[in-house]
Amino acid sequence: MDLIEGAETQAARAEYTEWLEAFLPADYAADFGRYRYDTAFRRRHQREAFAAGWLVPTWPVGLGGRGLGPEAAVAVRVEGALRNAPKLVSVQSVGVAAPGLYEFGTPAQRARHLVPTLRGEQDWCLGMSEPDAGSDFASLRTRAMLRDGRFVVDGSKIWTTQADESQWCLLYCRTDPVAPKHRGISCLLVDMATPGITVRPIRVAHDRMDRFCEVFFDGVEVPADNLLGDLHGGWGVSLASLRHERDMIWVMNWVEIERARRRVDVAAARTDRDDLRVEAGRLATDAAALRFTGLRVAAAAAAGRDAPEFHILKLFGSETLQRAWDLVAEAEGAAGLADADLTVDGLEALGATIYGGTSQVQRNILAERVLGLPR
Numbered sequence: 001m002d003l004i005e006g007a008e009t010q011a012a013r014a015e016y017t018e019w020l021e022a023f024l025p026a027d028y029a030a031d032f033g034r035y036r037y038d039t040a041f042r043r044r045h046q047r048e049a050f051a052a053g054w055l056v057p058t059w060p061v062g063l064g065g066r067g068l069g070p071e072a073a074v075a076v077r078v079e080g081a082l083r084n085a086p087k088l089v090s091v092q093s094v095g096v097a098a099p100g101l102y103e104f105g106t107p108a109q110r111a112r113h114l115v116p117t118l119r120g121e122q123d124w125c126l127g128m129s130e131p132d133a134g135s136d137f138a139s140l141r142t143r144a145m146l147r148d149g150r151f152v153v154d155g156s157k158i159w160t161t162q163a164d165e166s167q168w169c170l171l172y173c174r175t176d177p178v179a180p181k182h183r184g185i186s187c188l189l190v191d192m193a194t195p196g197i198t199v200r201p202i203r204v205a206h207d208r209m210d211r212f213c214e215v216f217f218d219g220v221e222v223p224a225d226n227l228l229g230d231l232h233g234g235w236g237v238s239l240a241s242l243r244h245e246r247d248m249i250w251v252m253n254w255v256e257i258e259r260a261r262r263r264v265d266v267a268a269a270r271t272d273r274d275d276l277r278v279e280a281g282r283l284a285t286d287a288a289a290l291r292f293t294g295l296r297v298a299a300a301a302a303a304g305r306d307a308p309e310f311h312i313l314k315l316f317g318s319e320t321l322q323r324a325w326d327l328v329a330e331a332e333g334a335a336g337l338a339d340a341d342l343t344v345d346g347l348e349a350l351g352a353t354i355y356g357g358t359s360q361v362q363r364n365i366l367a368e369r370v371l372g373l374p375r
């Protein structure tokens with residue numbers, strides 16, 4: 001991998017930085033604690049990033065992108081991270097649903113959903129996990145039976161992030177109860193306003209955290225045209241979705257690690273505790289390793305190669321993130337305890353080793369598929 005940035009990357013970085021600095025209010029850095037929870041502001045950022053082609057920079061012009069290569073796109077995301085660019089209100093809409101629609105959608109589905117999703121006018125939730133099918137996703141039991149040009153859905157999902165605020169759901173259902181588990185699943189685009197859907201938010205540890213919900217489907221009718229991808233081909237759609245999700249997650253983790261590191265560095269400079277300084281140094285090294293590994297994966301993608309390193313990004317990023325916020329709490333001591341934002345950051349980091357595939361499952365993937373170890 002070439003660590004010297006090419007002309008495209010340099011130009012993209014400079015142009016994006018200029019755009020972002022013009023967008024952010026003068027008091028943004030000083031008042032980040034308020035802006036980070038300002039949903040209207042974050043939605044405006046999404047719309048303007050879409051219009052300027054910075055939302056999904058690798059995508060074509062007109063779809064929130066500017067056709068950049070993966071290395072330049074990573075450089076843009078890293079630059080945004082360094083400036084604490086506003087977070088999307090619904091990360092799964094842009095990071096998972098939109099790529100799924102782009103890759104598997106019919107022309108009519110793309111025309112109906114893509115631009116509104118990217119502009120933040122249609123939010124999506126991901127209906128994958130069920131009470132008895134989390135890591136073992138292929139065991140899902142929610143059924144969708146095709147009758148008279150409609151799927152009729154019965155069953156339930158759990159841990160569905162922002163289901164109560166989303167207009168649409170990317171819903172995975174069993175459409176062939178007889179086929180082997182992973183060959184009988186289909187993905188449906190479900191309008192959350194359809195009769196028969198009940199959404200029950202799950203109480204979370206802090207009211208500033210994203211909510212997740214239980215979602216119940218009772219005889220819900222979904223037009224057959226809302227099938228995404230092939231009938232019984234939902235396993236392939238889900239694998240692509242998970243890849244998009246993990247692609248997005250490592251950068252999200254890195255962004256948060258860098259934010260935590262800035263606090264650790266301030267606290268470490270004020271103390272004479274050598275152990276804290278050593279940990280701050282380890283964290284800096286690990287954050288850099290995560291970033292360079294991500295860049296290596298991007299370089300491989302640009303060269304049309306698969307990179308086995310991809311499979312350590314989610315695991316290493318989420319575990320480092322938890323260490324990072326623990327270290328902030330340790331370094332700030334009693335002052336940190338009084339900071340509600342730090343509580344939220346620490347709690348959200350706990351979920352990072354679970355969503356998008358738990359650490360244990362990531363280790364299984366590394367052992368079996370990358371290292372070729374026996375089961």
Ligand SMILES: Cc1cc2nc3c(=O)[nH]c(=O)nc-3n(C[C@H](O)[C@H](O)[C@H](O)COP(=O)(O)OP(=O)(O)OC[C@H]3O[C@@H](n4cnc5c(N)ncnc54)[C@H](O)[C@@H]3O)c2cc1C
Pocket residue numbers: 125126127128129130131133134135136158159160161162212351352354355356357358359360361364
């Ligand atoms: C913040 C957050 C947001 C989420 N958002 C969504 C969402 O929007 N949509 C959605 O569908 N889901 C969502 N989830 C759910 C998430 O995908 C599941 O929690 C995850 O897949 C694990 O499933 P589970 O909770 O059923 O745990 P289980 O699969 O029951 O696992 C329990 C424990 O057993 C371990 N384990 C399981 N199988 C193995 C194995 N084969 N080898 C070794 N260890 C194993 C796991 O690592 C874990 O420690 C979210 C979760 C969190 C925390």
